[in-house]
Amino acid sequence: MSATLDATASELSEAKPASRARPVAGEGTQVGACLSCLRRAWLLTTLAARLDYRSRDLARSWDLLSLPDEQLIDAIGGRRRAEIHARYDEFDAIAHAERERSSQPPEQIGSAQARAEQIGSEKMTPVGVEKICRHHPAFPGRLRDSTLAPHMLSVAGGVHRLAGMLEEPVVAIVGTRRATDHGMETARYLARGLATAGVTIASALSEGIPLAAHCGALDANEASITVTAGGLGKCSPAHCRAVYLRLSREGCALSELPLGAPARRWSALARVRTLALLAQLVIVVEADSNPWELACAHLAQRLGVPIAAVPGRVSSPASRGCNELIMAGAALVRSPQDALDLLYGAGVKRAGEFDRAAEVGGQLDPRLARTLEHIGAGHDTLERLTATGDRREEILTSLLELELRGLVVRGDGGRYVPCGALPTG
């Protein structure tokens, strides 16, 4: 029991600085999360193991996450229901005591804040993490209206910046972690084109399609929004930390969990609801047809958010889910222009200069265009390209030229992958 009390205390000490909220520069209002919303976040981390178990059934887990606190404890608390209820009630008392104690000597706040940041992580506490809850006027409107939405968000990068980014249309680019080279290039190309056109890109934080989407936005010097599976202050998966750090500096990283909370199976799934609620359009680039990889698309469908998918090879499992979505009526997206047409209506907004297909296609040397066309048609290795009957020397020269122009990259197994450019005649 003492251990759990400690956990509560540390939770509170972390909650303190945010609840005392520093004013955001340039705004009169104070940012912060109210006690009940912090309690909600604490409750979710306490129930993590049970939520993991329930997340096997996605449809039900959305219903669970929509429940108010007390009902949630009753629904999944199991044998420890009474104990959790008791701790849930204690939360307020301890929080009040902590708050009073900390409010008296003002110089202690700094040390408390330092302590709170230590709890998150020694090394990687992002600068400028702010908390905001659904009771605050600056909370994103689209999240406030839904019962499914997280009650509280930690925002690395600041609430003010988040609000600025949400003023633009938001497109969530989602997909599998086990992406092919083609999928990665397509995600990057779409994100780059859309970011250039002023759209805000949102995605999860994991390898594969999400990482490629963020990289695409960063290519265009536009930062994107990422929703992490764990609490802020800790990057998981760790090898995405370069992107995570850059996004928390230039864009936004969101989390509904307390600082430093570990990423869990349920939270990795639950974050797609934040994405689906924030987005005006959800684009699935590559996904297998299982409910986990399609979670975001299915939830968006349920919430009435338009969805679109990038078509893939009929035989490829990596595109099976996308092809299914298209069969079921999702819009088909081939280029940033298609996505812009969906967002703004056909032809209202033109894709920017990063739409290489439009830019380069016209003036491409016929030899290069021919090679590019062959690659696009599946003759993607040197062996297959030479089998098309062109001279080997010419193929090699045009391959290098295409690589230098960034129209083709060499992927796994020596396969050449067209880089977002559609071969035009």
Added chain:
Amino acid sequence: MLARARTFTIEGLHARPVTVEVDIRAGLPAFTIVGLADAAVREARDRVHAAILNSGFQFPARRITANLAPADVPKVGPGLDLALACAVLAASEQIPADLLDSRALFGELSLDGEVRASHGTLAVAEAALKTGFEMLVLGPERAREAKLVDDLRIGVVERLSSAVRVLRGGEPDPLPRAARPASGRPGTPRPDLGDVRGQREAVRALIVAAAGAHNCLLCGPPGTGKTMLAQRLPSILPPLTRPEAIEVTRIHSVIGRLTGAQLLSDRPFRAPHHTITTAGLIGGARRDWVGEVVLAHNGVLFLDELSEFARPTLEALRQPLEDGRVAIVRARHSAVYPARFMLVGATNPCPCGYAGEMERCRCTEADIARHRRRLSGPLLDRIDLLVNMQRVGPEVLRGEPITSSARARELVVCARERQAARLHDEGILVNAHLDARMVREYAKLDDEGDRLLAGTAERGLLSARGQQRALRIARTLADIAGSERVRPRHLSEALALRPDSELSARRAA
């Protein structure tokens, strides 16, 4: 009475002169050997004793002390038997001692007095010539090997009694007739490139690698013929030059792996299993143990399933790959061995082996990244050429072979001759060994080539070191094509063969 005989012991890959001093004096019958002798030398007592008696001589029943000088050099192997026996015979005045000083004796004795061969005959013959002995007396088995050293007189003795005859000024036994050539091995045809169907690009890349002795990595799904291709590499490599052959023969002779007493003409091809230890690969486990890298000197070291090798074992390859030699230092010995070999690795692109084939590979990005990390950057940095292989269809397997080893070898030999002629003054033979200055000098590009190369740097496709590698390959391609200048088309082909260690960086971006 005191007598001295001259012989050699093997130290590293070289022979070192040893003087066997035998002193016989009154006392209880005993035979002691002093002077850092190993077990094989100490056991010589019994062999010498029996051999002397069985050859019809007397073994003195007195106190015999044999000293092996210099006393601080460890003596190994049974090659000292013959000298020891002759010194005992001379000390007991059964043979004259005057010729013992100018003739070196080397060989192991059997109990009935027969002279057998011992490891390292070639190294001993070279040392005998250098030390200035007028004759090297040794057994018939390895006599042909010693004969490879010009200007050295060889005295072949089949038995201890013949050795006594030679030391009395008599004629040695006749040189045995040359055995069948060591390399030909008729009846077991070597694997030929003609067995390979499809894989046109991979075969081409293999020829390029062979022509410039470039280290290369074969990468592809299981069953695409990576191992098959690598095993056919020896058949397209040019034969050893005479100095190279002597070097290789000496190594194999010292290790005792030489079959037949001929100069080796084929380049060595070593393919150790991936469970090999660092000591097995580099050497140094025992005093007279050399690693696979040394055995692969002037030849090919083929590491199949490169990613399965222990990490420290692969890291240990860095020095030999860089310097062409290994310096082994252990508590009681140190030695420098030549190890200039062509490294050929084979690996799958990901744990399941099918990366890039959308339908089959189910590895995650993290799996692939982890798999790539198993091959350390510094090792990949020394690999010039990446050969990507894909599976071929059944119609290709039924088709005609692309080339044969004979034709491919012709290309390789021509390209190597051009390189050797160009690089004659630099003291190297192949493009793989070009350093930064030589690359600038010999692989000059025209304006178009410069533009392409600058573009690769701009795009982040190649590092500075990567550019050097690409230029070396381009030089070799030009040599194969018989072009004096490196043209843009050579460069573009070289760039298509570049190893893509940069790719993982792109993915992790």
